[in-house]
Amino acid sequence: MASSDTFDSILTPSDARDLNRRGLAFKGDNGTMRLHKRRLNAYSDQEYSHIPLDVDPGTPSADSAFSVIPERLISHATLEYIGFNPRTADALWDRWTNWPEGTPHRETDPDGGGLQMTFVDFALGHIDSVTDTFDEDDHQWVICMDACGISQQVQTAILDPHFKYLRQSESCLHWIKDTIEMRYEGLHAMQSASINSLLHLIQAPR
Structure with missing residues (x-):
């Protein structure tokens, strides 16, 4: 590990x-x-x-x-940040940190060739087996999001009535995946900003 x-x-x-x-x-x-x-x-x-x-x-x-x-970036805290509730984050982190031998290997493992599982793809894979919904009834969306282990905060954001028309242009799983990917990319953006800040300090005239 x-x-x-x-x-x-x-x-x-x-x-x-x-x-x-x-x-x-x-x-x-x-x-x-x-x-x-x-x-x-x-x-x-x-x-x-x-x-x-x-x-x-x-x-x-x-x-x-x-x-x-x-x-x-790759942590239990990130699983909660991108949208999972604590119980689901616990289960996912346990699976990630107790990865079985063989392929695909994790992106954090030494590169031995073959297939690689990224952390975000691993997280997204958790919801692939959940039954999706396009229903106009918000309760059906709650059932879907609960099955995915999505936090109450993210559920509230997805179900914001101000964006209901936009939300119903796609399915529940689409917006869950979109939220997870967007939040993970946001962390990448923070990481890049920090690296650029370091480069600026290094290159600054003394």
């Missing part, structure tokens, strides 16, 4: 230290961190420009200024 030390951090160590020193990132619980929304990715500084950078993390206003994200 691959060591958890080999899993990619969302923030580079130097970026994490710098953000922590400036009060923009803090260690959270259960493999998470709190990151200021203006430091999430390359575009968030503009998107959240209305949020001051000097928000005290101990005040109520910090809840809207900071996002809770996983510390590592």
Whole structure:
């Protein structure tokens, strides 16, 4: 089994230290961190420009200024972040960390050739056997999402009545997969922004 030390951090160590020193990132619980929304990715500084950078993390206003994200890309915390409830995340993480020998091998395993299973494809594969629905009845969508082990927060977002017309243009499983993929790509964007920040520091004139 691959060591958890080999899993990619969302923030580079130097970026994490710098953000922590400036009060923009803090260690959270259960493999998470709190990151200021203006430091999430390359575009968030503009998107959240209305949020001051000097928000005290101990005040109520910090809840809207900071996002809770996983510390590592391939982690139990990521499974919850991309949309699974804790019980389903537990089961999926147990399967991932107790991977059977043979192929396909995980993306975190030494490359021995042959088929490879990425973490996000593994997560998406969990819902492939669930019966889909196009029903206009929201209750049928809840049944489908419950069967997939989707968190209540994500269910509420998918069932937002403001987007019902758009939602019904596709099936329930389509939007679940879209949400998982979008959130995982969002973590990749955070990781890229952190790496670019490190490169900027390295290349800055001294």
